[in-house]
Amino acid sequence: MGCGGCCRYFPCLRFTIGILTFLAFLMGVLSFMAPAWLERDVDVAKDTDLVDYKFYSYGIISSGGVLNIKELNDEGVLEVAESKYVWSFNDNWNQWEDLEDKAVMIIYAVGLLFILLSLWNIAITECVPIKNQSTMLIMMVVWDILAALCIGAAIIMYCATWHNNETLTNFCADQSQSIEFKEFSLGTCKLSWALYGAVATACVVIFVTGLNIIGAYQAKSQRRDAAFRHM
Numbered sequence: 001m002g003c004g005g006c007c008r009y010f011p012c013l014r015f016t017i018g019i020l021t022f023l024a025f026l027m028g029v030l031s032f033m034a035p036a037w038l039e040r041d042v043d044v045a046k047d048t049d050l051v052d053y054k055f056y057s058y059g060i061i062s063s064g065g066v067l068n069i070k071e072l073n074d075e076g077v078l079e080v081a082e083s084k085y086v087w088s089f090n091d092n093w094n095q096w097e098d099l100e101d102k103a104v105m106i107i108y109a110v111g112l113l114f115i116l117l118s119l120w121n122i123a124i125t126e127c128v129p130i131k132n133q134s135t136m137l138i139m140m141v142v143w144d145i146l147a148a149l150c151i152g153a154a155i156i157m158y159c160a161t162w163h164n165n166e167t168l169t170n171f172c173a174d175q176s177q178s179i180e181f182k183e184f185s186l187g188t189c190k191l192s193w194a195l196y197g198a199v200a201t202a203c204v205v206i207f208v209t210g211l212n213i214i215g216a217y218q219a220k221s222q223r224r225d226a227a228f229r230h231m
Contacts, residue, residue: 013211013214013215013218014122014125014126014215016211017122017140017208017211017212017215018119018122018123018126020204020207020208020211021115021118021119021122021144021205021208022119023204024115024201024204024205024208025112025115025116025119027197027200027201027204028108028111028112028115028151028197028198028201029112030194030197031194031195031197031198031201032059032060032061032108032109032112032198033059033061033062034059034062034193034194034197035057035058035059035062035063035064035065035087035088035194036057036059036192036193036194036195037057037058037059037060037158037191037192037194037195037198038057038058038162038168038171038172038186038189038190038191038192038195039055039056039057039058039065039189039190039192040055040056040057040171040172040188040189040190041054041055042054042055042056042065046174047171050065052067052068052069052070053065053066053067053068054066054067054068054083056171057192058090058167058168058171059194060101060104060105060108060158061089061090061105062087062088062089062090063087063088063090064085064086064087064088065085065086065087066083066084066085067083067084067085067086068080068083069081069082069083069084098164098165100157100161100164100165101161101165103157104154104157104158104161105154107150107153107154107157108150108151108154108198110150111146111147111148111149111150111151111154111202112147112151114143114144114146114147114150115143115144115147115201115205117143118140118143118144118147118208121136121139121140121143122140124136125137134215134216134217137212137213137215137216138212138216140212141209141212141213141216144205144206144208144209144212145209147202147205148202148205148206148209151198151201151202151205152202154198155195155198155199155202158195159183159184160183160184161183162181162183163181163182163183163185168181169181171189172186172187172188172189173187173188174187174188
């Protein structure tokens, strides 16, 4: 991407917009796929099916954790020989059945699609001579606003409805200690890095929206100045 065109006041503005949009898309996809929205340490007494894990976490479409691989030592006692992170896409729990979970996945995915459209627009703006670049930049503003709204809505909906998921409720609630897992209440779990990554994606997209507005204003100013020079 070049550094000309609408970048008279802020050098390489379009290049910066393109890079930030690309990074936002990558971060959004990684957060969508990563098994790291809610996590906690494994309680051996409670989590009988996760006793080999040190901690476990759930994402939107995947789950995983640090698996302790145990071997017999010279004294015949089991000890942790190594630990490795393992994860897989969810295919055995009710995430694919509840309306709320489907809505979170679809709305988040639509937000990623809008970011991809914005990235496509900035690529077209740089690679194809376009007379009215301000129109393309305004279109990118629209895509970015829709993307931020979709991702933000998916995050809020996830936090407001996670207690309706039986698997997450069993994982994050602790009836023995009267710890409830409900809307916007984590129970025994804590937020993990992928959810923060999703929030950061929305924030970067909002920041890029501001840069696109600046770029559109610059493009219009240049067209106006060019018209005056030819008068």
